[in-house]
Structure formats: C-alpha cells, structure tokens
Amino acid sequence: MSAGGSGEDKLIARLFAPIATHPGALGLKDDAAVIAPPPGYDLVLTKDALVAGEHFFADDPPESIARKAMRVNLSDLAAKGADPLGVLLAFAIPADMTPEALDAFARGIGGDARLYGAPLLGGDTVKTPGPFTVSITALGTVPAGQMVRRASARPGQAIIVTGTIGDGALGLELRLNPERPGFKALDAKAADYLKDRYLHPRPRVAVARALRGRASAAMDVSDGLVGDLAKMLAASGIAGEIEAARVPLSPAARVAIESEPALLETTLTGGDDYEILAVMPDHELDAFNNLATAAGIGVAVIGRTHEGRGLAVHAHDGGQMSFARPSFSHF
Amino acid sequence: MSAGGSGEDKLIARLFAPIATHPGALGLKDDAAVIAPPPGYDLVLTKDALVAGEHFFADDPPESIARKAMRVNLSDLAAKGADPLGVLLAFAIPADMTPEALDAFARGIGGDARLYGAPLLGGDTVKTPGPFTVSITALGTVPAGQMVRRASARPGQAIIVTGTIGDGALGLELRLNPERPGFKALDAKAADYLKDRYLHPRPRVAVARALRGRASAAMDVSDGLVGDLAKMLAASGIAGEIEAARVPLSPAARVAIESEPALLETTLTGGDDYEILAVMPDHELDAFNNLATAAGIGVAVIGRTHEGRGLAVHAHDGGQMSFARPSFSHF
Structure with missing residues (x-):
C-alpha cells in the first residue's frame, strides 16, 4: 500500500493509514513494511481469503465482513499459541461498493486491529468486476520452537x-x-x-x-x-x-x-x-x-x-x- | 493451507505441497507457517493482489498469470534491498477454471519459487463466482536497519x-x-x-x-x-x-x-x-x-x-x- 496522489492512494491514506499504527508500516507510504522480529521468537504466518457469497453474505454489514476477515486469521494464530503482531490486508472492490461501505469496512479492520493488537502493516487495494474479496495475512510471534502444531497430537491425552x-x-x-x-x-x-x-x-x-x-x-x-x-x-x-x-x-x-x-x-x-x-x-x-x-x-x-x-x-x-x-x- | 481429505486439501497436496520446500511451511499440513527470522535481520513484507481483467487478461496462460503475481511482489522486495525468503499465496478460483489451468498455475508459482528462492510458505484457496483473483504476500530479509525506503531520497543525488x-x-x-x-x-x-x-x-x-x-x-x-x-x-x-x-x-x-x-x-x-x-x-x-x-x-x-x-x-x-x-x- 502507499499513500500518494491517485484515487487509490487518497482512499488508503484517509481510511487505512490511521490503522497502520505499527512503526514498521511506515504510515503505508512505502511499498513494503519492515519489522524486526523480537530475538528469540519465531514468526507465525497464516493467510485466509474470504469471498462474498462464499464466506459471508454480500449484504452483510461491511464492518462485520471486515471483522470476520480479521478474526478467522487471528483464530489461526491463537490456535498456534501465537500472539498477534500485525496483518497485511488486500481487498478487491466491486464497482457498486459505496464510499460509506468502504468507510465501514475500514472501521471494522481498525476496530479489530486495536481490539486484538494486530495493527495494519500494509497491503493492496484493487478493483474487481466480481464479488467483494478480502485476503488477510496475519503475523504472530511465539517463543522459539513453541508454535503449537497440528500433526503432533499424542495418544493417551x-x-x-x-x-x-x-x-x-x-x-x-x-x-x-x-x-x-x-x-x-x-x-x-x-x-x-x-x-x-x-x-x-x-x-x-x-x-x-x-x-x-x-x-x-x-x-x-x-x-x-x-x-x-x-x-x-x-x-x-x-x-x-x-x-x-x-x-x-x-x-x-x-x-x-x-x-x-x-x-x-x-x-x-x-x-x-x-x-x-x-x-x-x-x-x-x-x-x-x-x-x-x-x-x-x-x-x-x-x-x-x-x-x-x-x-x-x-x-x-x-x-x-x-x-x-x-x-x-x-x- | 492444509493437506487432508477434502477436495481442496487434495488439490493443494498434489499441486502446491511440492512447492512448499521451506521447512517452516510444514508441508502445508498445518494452519500456519513458522519461520525463525535470521538474527540481525529485519523482515520486509509486501502484498499485491491481481484480478483477471484488471491486472492481466483472463485468457493469459495460467502459468504466466502465476509468474506475474509472484514477480510484482518480488519486484517490491528487490526495490527495498531485500532478499526473498518466501511467499504466502491465496487465490480465488472461478467455477470454469479447468484442472489443467490449475496445474499450469501451480507450475508457474513453483517455477518462480525455485528461480527466485521464494518457496511457498502457506496460503488459502477459495471458490469465487467472480474472476480469477490472486493475492501474494512476499517476505524478504535485509540486515537490520538496511531496508531501502521510498521517502528518504536526498537532494543533490x-x-x-x-x-x-x-x-x-x-x-x-x-x-x-x-x-x-x-x-x-x-x-x-x-x-x-x-x-x-x-x-x-x-x-x-x-x-x-x-x-x-x-x-x-x-x-x-x-x-x-x-x-x-x-x-x-x-x-x-x-x-x-x-x-x-x-x-x-x-x-x-x-x-x-x-x-x-x-x-x-x-x-x-x-x-x-x-x-x-x-x-x-x-x-x-x-x-x-x-x-x-x-x-x-x-x-x-x-x-x-x-x-x-x-x-x-x-x-x-x-x-x-x-x-x-x-x-x-x-x-
């Protein structure tokens, strides 16, 4: 994401830069984010995508869609024993999505970013002739070697x-x-x-x-x-x-x-x-x-x-x- | 991503697990990837999404679409002075996409993953009633403090x-x-x-x-x-x-x-x-x-x-x- 002069840039600057509170997000003014993972910690990464009509109803409140997209990713981090570090967000906007709906979507992302301590690190906004589509990559941290895995369940427990x-x-x-x-x-x-x-x-x-x-x-x-x-x-x-x-x-x-x-x-x-x-x-x-x-x-x-x-x-x-x-x- | 018993799982296991060569990808058999960033390095993160009809032609070869999606992200890393570490990939598949097209798409991702040293770490596959949509999060590394920024250009250069x-x-x-x-x-x-x-x-x-x-x-x-x-x-x-x-x-x-x-x-x-x-x-x-x-x-x-x-x-x-x-x- 980047904040500059185009329509996209202005939209991002207005709606999303305030959510990008992590210093490594560089205020969404660069093409990339930079983070210094804490020494002695592993980074846990997960990425879930949601499509209108498949994972939520197209007429669900945009703020709820945003929260669902955040939470299905944060849920993956939690199950792995990871503390949230931040998220990258990409979403594809249909032509008929109103500015009010975008505002509400940004409010949902921002609300959950604050609630769960998962600030926006960067991402991308694109147009689509199809349904509203959201993809989030969530990053979390665990002390080195302590991610809780799926394939390691033991018998007798x-x-x-x-x-x-x-x-x-x-x-x-x-x-x-x-x-x-x-x-x-x-x-x-x-x-x-x-x-x-x-x-x-x-x-x-x-x-x-x-x-x-x-x-x-x-x-x-x-x-x-x-x-x-x-x-x-x-x-x-x-x-x-x-x-x-x-x-x-x-x-x-x-x-x-x-x-x-x-x-x-x-x-x-x-x-x-x-x-x-x-x-x-x-x-x-x-x-x-x-x-x-x-x-x-x-x-x-x-x-x-x-x-x-x-x-x-x-x-x-x-x-x-x-x-x-x-x-x-x-x- | 995860490899298990459902149709999605089988597709992923067959096409994408071979590309997930980073040990932290856990063979795509978990809900998350885990990486230990090298000590003394910062992590550089970028995320670009591409939509058929907007960023590529819907009838472009799927292998080329995959390579474009990889490369626009790797280009961001390169401009920041970062060495590629890996990628997370989400894509939304239209109903009319053939298994052959998916094969070709996976070949393109795998080819560039090898070519640029950016193995698949994880991601998500979903269905869409809309156009083929690809979102990639690319991770790179730079020695601490050495990411090349955009807003730091000096005069007289x-x-x-x-x-x-x-x-x-x-x-x-x-x-x-x-x-x-x-x-x-x-x-x-x-x-x-x-x-x-x-x-x-x-x-x-x-x-x-x-x-x-x-x-x-x-x-x-x-x-x-x-x-x-x-x-x-x-x-x-x-x-x-x-x-x-x-x-x-x-x-x-x-x-x-x-x-x-x-x-x-x-x-x-x-x-x-x-x-x-x-x-x-x-x-x-x-x-x-x-x-x-x-x-x-x-x-x-x-x-x-x-x-x-x-x-x-x-x-x-x-x-x-x-x-x-x-x-x-x-x-």
Missing part, C-alpha cells in the same frame, strides 16, 4: 475445545433455512445470538499463551469439529474418540437441537466455530482451564486420544455416530 | 533506473490497440518482445543487495516512471528533474516511438515496468553500475534530485513536458 460448538453453523443454517422446526423453537434473542456467532467469530486470542508448552497439538475449528479433529488425528498418526454429550453447546443450540435432533449433526460438522481444538495431557488440564476461565473462556474435555487410527464419535445412547458429511468445505 | 522503461506499458497497449501506427512499424519479434515484457515482469532481485547502503531511496516502477518518481520526491520532500532522452528504451520501444511519437508518453507514464527507480549519491554510481552489470542488468542515470518541490521532465528539445495522466492506476 485429553481432547478439549473452548467455548461452544456449532453456533456459527446453526447461525448460517438459520439464515439459509429459517423455517426449520429447530429454529421456530428459538426466541428472538436466541436466534440473534446464533446469527451473531456466524457473523462475528470470537478468536480465542486470550488462551494462545496457555496452549504453549501444554497442548501437544491444536488447531482452530473452522470446517466442523468432527472433520477437523479427524484431520488432526490423521496428521498425528493416532486415534481418538469423543462423546457427543460432552461437546459444549450454547443454550440456543440446545433449544434448537431439542426441537430438531437432526441439527446435532450440523453442530458437530458444520464449521465456522473458530473455537480452539487441542489435545493435552491430563496433568495440564487444570492449569489450562484456570487460565482460560480467567480470560472468560470456557473449556470442555470432550474425549481422549489413543494409539491407532480413526475417530469414533459416541452418541448420547452410547452407539457410534456416523455422518453424511463429516466436514464442511467452503471450497 | 543521481536518479537512476534499471533495465528499460515503457516496454510493459507498450506491450499492454499493443494488445489493446494493435492497429496504432507505432505498432504497425514493429516486426513480429519486436512486437512479441513488448508483449512478453507485459506478461512476464523481470523483478530485479539480483540488484537488491547492491542498493543497500548505496541508494538513499528506491521503489519499483509499477505505475509509470513519471508518477512513481513524483511520488518518491514528494514523500521525500525534495525536487528532481529528468531528461526524457536519457530514459533507457528497448530497441522495440524506440521503433514504436519513432513511428508514433505520442507513444513516448505511454512509455514514461504507463506502468508495468517493474524496474527499479533509485536515488543515490554520485560516488556510489560506479560500484552500483558494476554490480548490476555483473548481474546482466543495465543501469541508466536519468536525472538529478535537488532542494525544492516537484518533478520536471525535460523533452528532447529542452522544453518541459507535461502529461495528461502522469501515472497509471490499476485502481
């Missing part, structure tokens, strides 16, 4: 998740099919809660440090709990089992599932959770739980890992569940 | 450019308006040369180190020589003048301009050069020139900086040139 599972997937399904019986059972507040969880992920940045040195593996739940856990176990070369009854659900999700049990599958496989899924030894559970609780984030033990291959999901009646579509793919 | 100017802009104009008299004067080889310069930028990675400690300021010429130089001078709070006759032109550009003098303005203001524009003291010129020449890259002194404000472009007849549109903006 606890499988835990933060927060509640399935709210984002139910919020999406509620927007797509509001007439389903499970959603008719919700009061307005519960329905709004689920929709908000889809629109505004809550990256668990506050537990990132607590994962370091404790979790043998972690990832954020973005494509559905069952599919993501199966992926982690396969990458780690181990097996695991979870109990559906121990998967933490919000009150809204409970009401919906009680009225329409088929929504349990949506909850377990739907995606858009942006909670943290981790595997850790039993003796670390208390300390992790205390640190998470102090940050206002719930933790639930949902199962165990063991030697072998595969993931078993036990139903409330003790039988093993199988899923038509164990994982959600935006792709 | 030489203004230099690498290579030849205007070929990319003429190549684009030739594709858009092949019937112009300047292009009718070209033989097939000269026309192909200009089109190739538009399609395949040549990032001046080989002179990056020679800029460090020598240039008081540098940037790559992406939006037109005159506009980019004006931007650098304004950011630095100084003035400058260049002579159009000293701007280095390729033989093809010379022929086109001789037949149609109006194309000189396209050359000076058109963009897509991806040459390096720098300001440096006279006593550094010989050393820089020798290092660039050894790397097979020409260097031309085109003017001087001085105290004051503004940029004067002197024509061949000694008069001052003015431009309808001093800078090209993709935005």
Whole structure:
C-alpha cells in the first residue's frame, strides 16, 4: 500500500493509514513494511481469503465482513499459541461498493486491529468486476520452537475445545433455512445470538499463551469439529474418540437441537466455530482451564486420544455416530 | 493451507505441497507457517493482489498469470534491498477454471519459487463466482536497519533506473490497440518482445543487495516512471528533474516511438515496468553500475534530485513536458 496522489492512494491514506499504527508500516507510504522480529521468537504466518457469497453474505454489514476477515486469521494464530503482531490486508472492490461501505469496512479492520493488537502493516487495494474479496495475512510471534502444531497430537491425552460448538453453523443454517422446526423453537434473542456467532467469530486470542508448552497439538475449528479433529488425528498418526454429550453447546443450540435432533449433526460438522481444538495431557488440564476461565473462556474435555487410527464419535445412547458429511468445505 | 481429505486439501497436496520446500511451511499440513527470522535481520513484507481483467487478461496462460503475481511482489522486495525468503499465496478460483489451468498455475508459482528462492510458505484457496483473483504476500530479509525506503531520497543525488522503461506499458497497449501506427512499424519479434515484457515482469532481485547502503531511496516502477518518481520526491520532500532522452528504451520501444511519437508518453507514464527507480549519491554510481552489470542488468542515470518541490521532465528539445495522466492506476 502507499499513500500518494491517485484515487487509490487518497482512499488508503484517509481510511487505512490511521490503522497502520505499527512503526514498521511506515504510515503505508512505502511499498513494503519492515519489522524486526523480537530475538528469540519465531514468526507465525497464516493467510485466509474470504469471498462474498462464499464466506459471508454480500449484504452483510461491511464492518462485520471486515471483522470476520480479521478474526478467522487471528483464530489461526491463537490456535498456534501465537500472539498477534500485525496483518497485511488486500481487498478487491466491486464497482457498486459505496464510499460509506468502504468507510465501514475500514472501521471494522481498525476496530479489530486495536481490539486484538494486530495493527495494519500494509497491503493492496484493487478493483474487481466480481464479488467483494478480502485476503488477510496475519503475523504472530511465539517463543522459539513453541508454535503449537497440528500433526503432533499424542495418544493417551485429553481432547478439549473452548467455548461452544456449532453456533456459527446453526447461525448460517438459520439464515439459509429459517423455517426449520429447530429454529421456530428459538426466541428472538436466541436466534440473534446464533446469527451473531456466524457473523462475528470470537478468536480465542486470550488462551494462545496457555496452549504453549501444554497442548501437544491444536488447531482452530473452522470446517466442523468432527472433520477437523479427524484431520488432526490423521496428521498425528493416532486415534481418538469423543462423546457427543460432552461437546459444549450454547443454550440456543440446545433449544434448537431439542426441537430438531437432526441439527446435532450440523453442530458437530458444520464449521465456522473458530473455537480452539487441542489435545493435552491430563496433568495440564487444570492449569489450562484456570487460565482460560480467567480470560472468560470456557473449556470442555470432550474425549481422549489413543494409539491407532480413526475417530469414533459416541452418541448420547452410547452407539457410534456416523455422518453424511463429516466436514464442511467452503471450497 | 492444509493437506487432508477434502477436495481442496487434495488439490493443494498434489499441486502446491511440492512447492512448499521451506521447512517452516510444514508441508502445508498445518494452519500456519513458522519461520525463525535470521538474527540481525529485519523482515520486509509486501502484498499485491491481481484480478483477471484488471491486472492481466483472463485468457493469459495460467502459468504466466502465476509468474506475474509472484514477480510484482518480488519486484517490491528487490526495490527495498531485500532478499526473498518466501511467499504466502491465496487465490480465488472461478467455477470454469479447468484442472489443467490449475496445474499450469501451480507450475508457474513453483517455477518462480525455485528461480527466485521464494518457496511457498502457506496460503488459502477459495471458490469465487467472480474472476480469477490472486493475492501474494512476499517476505524478504535485509540486515537490520538496511531496508531501502521510498521517502528518504536526498537532494543533490543521481536518479537512476534499471533495465528499460515503457516496454510493459507498450506491450499492454499493443494488445489493446494493435492497429496504432507505432505498432504497425514493429516486426513480429519486436512486437512479441513488448508483449512478453507485459506478461512476464523481470523483478530485479539480483540488484537488491547492491542498493543497500548505496541508494538513499528506491521503489519499483509499477505505475509509470513519471508518477512513481513524483511520488518518491514528494514523500521525500525534495525536487528532481529528468531528461526524457536519457530514459533507457528497448530497441522495440524506440521503433514504436519513432513511428508514433505520442507513444513516448505511454512509455514514461504507463506502468508495468517493474524496474527499479533509485536515488543515490554520485560516488556510489560506479560500484552500483558494476554490480548490476555483473548481474546482466543495465543501469541508466536519468536525472538529478535537488532542494525544492516537484518533478520536471525535460523533452528532447529542452522544453518541459507535461502529461495528461502522469501515472497509471490499476485502481
């Protein structure tokens, strides 16, 4: 990004330079940012792209789109045990996007940059004849060698998740099919809660440090709990089992599932959770739980890992569940 | 990026994991990459996005699109004096993109990753109902404090450019308006040369180190020589003048301009050069020139900086040139 004389430059200078508070962003007046990573730390890098109509609704509030784009990336950093350092942002603007919408988008980026300590380091703005498209590269830091990986889960440990599972997937399904019986059972507040969880992920940045040195593996739940856990176990070369009854659900999700049990599958496989899924030894559970609780984030033990291959999901009646579509793919 | 069981995962594993040769990419099997920046070095970060129909033609060969996306980013690193470290890649795939086109795109990314020492560290693939869109974040390294900035040009120094100017802009104009008299004067080889310069930028990675400690300021010429130089001078709070006759032109550009003098303005203001524009003291010129020449890259002194404000472009007849549109903006 650069601030100079053209239309693009003026737009950037007005909307985005105030968010570029990191000295290495050079006020967005250069073609590149420069950062001096703290000695003894590794840099963690992640990059997620979002497309209108695929990852959000084209008529979602632009500020919410911005926050979602920030948060899905910050969620990846958190699951790796990394503290946010900053973000690079590229977005492609359709011809019909209004200046007010751009303002609101910049407000969302700026708000989350401040909230999560992830200032804008640079990026690019381009035009597109297609849908609004956002790509963010997030940078974080961890003490050298302490990034929490996905493929390093150990057998004989606890499988835990933060927060509640399935709210984002139910919020999406509620927007797509509001007439389903499970959603008719919700009061307005519960329905709004689920929709908000889809629109505004809550990256668990506050537990990132607590994962370091404790979790043998972690990832954020973005494509559905069952599919993501199966992926982690396969990458780690181990097996695991979870109990559906121990998967933490919000009150809204409970009401919906009680009225329409088929929504349990949506909850377990739907995606858009942006909670943290981790595997850790039993003796670390208390300390992790205390640190998470102090940050206002719930933790639930949902199962165990063991030697072998595969993931078993036990139903409330003790039988093993199988899923038509164990994982959600935006792709 | 991650390699697992879904369609996206399989695509990534097959096409992109082989390019992710940096150990920190973790074989694209995690949600993030981890790098340990070398002690005593700063990290230089840049991010450019390209959209079909805006930055390249939708029917350009996918391998060329990939190379252009890599090279416009590597060009930014080179102008900052940075050695490439790696790239993160996100791209949005339209429904009608064939597997063969994706193969070719991956080949282009992989080819340039090897050619320039910029392995794939991670990224994201998404679907889009819109045009093919590519976003790359490139990371480079410089010895601490030695990034060559844009806003630090000093008065009383030489203004230099690498290579030849205007070929990319003429190549684009030739594709858009092949019937112009300047292009009718070209033989097939000269026309192909200009089109190739538009399609395949040549990032001046080989002179990056020679800029460090020598240039008081540098940037790559992406939006037109005159506009980019004006931007650098304004950011630095100084003035400058260049002579159009000293701007280095390729033989093809010379022929086109001789037949149609109006194309000189396209050359000076058109963009897509991806040459390096720098300001440096006279006593550094010989050393820089020798290092660039050894790397097979020409260097031309085109003017001087001085105290004051503004940029004067002197024509061949000694008069001052003015431009309808001093800078090209993709935005």
